[in-house]
Amino acid sequence: MKSGGKILIGLLSGAAAGVVAGLLFAPKKGKDTRKAIADTSDNYYKGAKGRVTDFSDSVGHKIDALKAKTKANFSNSKSEEKINEAKAEIHEMKAS
Template sequence: MKSGKLLLGLASGAVAGAVLGLLYAPKKGKDTRKAITKKGDDYFNSANKSIHDLSDSLNHKMEALKAKTKANFTNSKSKEKVNEAKAEIHEMKAS
């Protein structure tokens, strides 16, 4: 849910900045358009970086979860094999 709030905040900030920039700009239209284009590119790059960072973070967490799950599965299988061996030993002793 944090990523959704981040993107919403980023988009809101971009819109508010653009509106305020247009209202208080003492520049010519051509210069204002260039500035808006540059700011738009900056916001796009910032959003792209945030998405990339979020993706990397999720990938690292997923890899850690995979490793933990694999370790737990291996431990479970090992315990199962130990229990089977114990049962066989008990059967041999009983015979």
């Protein structure tokens, strides 16, 4: 293993040991510490889930905008073309 890998493993091991020591010697009761850890992890989970949902919605709107633009380019009438262009603009605004 290269020295960079050994250093990284050493840093991560030291950080993990520090966290464990901090939890063991913390002035709070175990029940309070476990609740704080659960609350923090729940907040991180909800935040990540929200970002994934926002990203998914954005991608969906971009796909819908692309479909509408394609329909506008291949439409047979001017009114159908304008309708699809308007749909594409709406989806582009929602994707932003």
